[in-house]
Amino acid sequence: MGDGTSTNTSVGRGKDARALTMATRQGPILETPTCRDKGSKFPARRSLVEFDPGGAIRNRRVAIVGAGAAGTLAAIFAATAGAETLLLERTRDGGRKILISGGGRCNILPARVDERRFVTDSSPNTLRKILRSWPLADQVAFFERGLGMPLVEEPESAKLFPASHRARDVRDGLLTLAARAGARFVPDTLVTGLAPRARGWEVEREGAAPLVVDAVVVATGGLSVPNTGSDGRGIAILRALGHTLHPTYAALTPIVAGPSPFGALAGVSLPVTISASGDHRHSASSGGFLFTHRGYSGPSVLDVSHVLVRSRQEADGTARLTVRWTARDEAGWESALQPVGTRTVAGVLRRDLPERLADALAMQAGVAASHPLAQLRREDRLRLISVLVRGELPWVGDEGYRKAEVTGGGVSLAEIDPRTMESRRHPRLFICGEVLDAFGPIGGYNFLWAWATGRAAGEAAARSA
Numbered sequence: 523m524g525d526g527t528s529t530n531t532s533v534g535r536g537k538d539a540r541a542l543t544m545a546t547r548q549g550p551i552l553e554t555p556t557c558r559d560k561g562s563k564f565p566a567r568r569s570l571v572e573f574d575p576g577g578a579i580r581n582r583r584v585a586i587v588g589a590g591a592a593g594t595l596a597a598i599f600a601a602t603a604g605a606e607t608l609l610l611e612r613t614r615d616g617g618r619k620i621l622i623s624g625g626g627r628c629n630i631l632p633a634r635v636d637e638r639r640f641v642t643d644s645s646p647n648t649l650r651k652i653l654r655s656w657p658l659a660d661q662v663a664f665f666e667r668g669l670g671m672p673l674v675e676e677p678e679s680a681k682l683f684p685a686s687h688r689a690r691d692v693r694d695g696l697l698t699l700a701a702r703a704g705a706r707f708v709p710d711t712l713v714t715g716l717a718p719r720a721r722g723w724e725v726e727r728e729g730a731a732p733l734v735v736d737a738v739v740v741a742t743g744g745l746s747v748p749n750t751g752s753d754g755r756g757i758a759i760l761r762a763l764g765h766t767l768h769p770t771y772a773a774l775t776p777i778v779a780g781p782s783p784f785g786a787l788a789g790v791s792l793p794v795t796i797s798a799s800g801d802h803r804h805s806a807s808s809g810g811f812l813f814t815h816r817g818y819s820g821p822s823v824l825d826v827s828h829v830l831v832r833s834r835q836e837a838d839g840t841a842r843l844t845v846r847w848t849a850r851d852e853a854g855w856e857s858a859l860q861p862v863g864t865r866t867v868a869g870v871l872r873r874d875l876p877e878r879l880a881d882a883l884a885m886q887a888g889v890a891a892s893h894p895l896a897q898l899r900r901e902d903r904l905r906l907i908s909v910l911v912r913g914e915l916p917w918v919g920d921e922g923y924r925k926a927e928v929t930g931g932g933v934s935l936a937e938i939d940p941r942t943m944e945s946r947r948h949p950r951l952f953i954c955g956e957v958l959d960a961f962g963p964i965g966g967y968n969f970l971w972a973w974a975t976g977r978a979a980g981e982a983a984a985r986s987a
Contacts, residue, residue: 589616592955744929
């Protein structure tokens with residue numbers, strides 16, 4: 523993830539971009555299309571007008587707070603289901619985390635899903651029900667057929683990207699589809715509170731009169747990457763409404779090492795298997811590893827970082843970070859380090875490891891890199907193998923929310939209906955995305971969660987309105 527924050531307010535080209543701009547300036551789109559878009563899986567919108575029991579005509583209205591991944595999906599499905607949909611966004615363009623994801627390419631989804639890799643302090647069973655409500659194959663079909671965006675797999679990472687490899691195409695395409703469905707995008711709108719009413723909600727806005735709506739979808743995100751607009755305001759609003767929030771923490775964030783034996787290795791990268799273990803938490807991951815000027819990063823580090831973060835947050839920060847630096851296990855290194863001819867320690871290690879790292883690991887084991895294998899004592903060989911297979915990485919902290927991919931913790935899944943994402947504490951209040959107590963590893967898992975929860979919340983909000 524890099525700093526790809528955009529100030530471009532365009533959401534597409536041609537008539538779709540103009541439609542969204544006109545909707546923003548002129549008010550809700552109330553017309554009912556007479557036909558569906560050719561090739562689209564989305565039906566023409568039904569009329570937004572309904573009769574209440576008193577005989578008056580009223581418009582059904584849903585407000586969605588936050589135009590990120592989950593919120594934009596909620597807007598698409600709420601509008602498609604027939605609700606007058608207001609997509610409220612505090613920035614002027616929305617979807618900024620989409621823009622910076624995948625190094626600006628947007629890894630939309632994982633190529634395969636392992637539900638066990640999600641992290642939550644809530645019920646894993648509830649989490650699985652939510653994930654299975656919109657399976658991976660159906661999500662792929664939504665992007666390829668509904669959005670008209672072919673996806674391609676990056677085999678080495680098992681990630682799916684848009685064929686264009688442009689994150690902007692994803693963000694703009696989703697906002698354009700929301701506009702086609704009839705949603706009204708309302709940028710530069712800071713929601714400061716929600717107040718329940720007899721038949722819906724009052725949405726309080728900074729510097730503007732409150733909006734009165736039938737249902738609200740909270741898709742505000744968490745606390746990660748605050749310069750994209752995520753400042754935790756939605757968490758505070760939901761807490762004020764009486765929801766139980768599990769403690770929040772930075773997740774998928776780089777680790778700070780401070781002075782360490784590896785301080786001179788910034789820029790060195792390689793695939794590893796890494797483990798983080800605390801008093802009652804453990805996480806392991808295989809994938810890319812990167813030495814930075816401040817410590818360690820790369821997908822494998824980010825995936826296990828929450829164990830270290832919570833170790834500092836809840837206790838004394840004594841969680842251990844250990845690495846198997848290559849695919850070889852103890853037996854593999856025993857065989858590789860057998861004395862043959864004039865081979866040296868460095869000569870063997872550098873076959874499998876970057877040169878600078880090979881020399882640093884030998885030094886960590888107390889073995890001279892130039893030492894001939896024929897003269898290597900058994901205890902030295904065993905100590906070197908231990909470093910290669912279970913090497914300990916010193917660490918002192920983490921990069922926090924500033925560089926975290928997601929927020930851990932959040933609204934307890936026990937307080938939402940997993941079929942609809944409706945709050946169990948307040949009717950017609952729906953919660954989706956990062957504000958919920960769940961996150962997955964690097965590789966499209968968190969978009970999978972956002973798309974699934976956003977879709978369910980949007981559809982259900984439209985039905986409840």
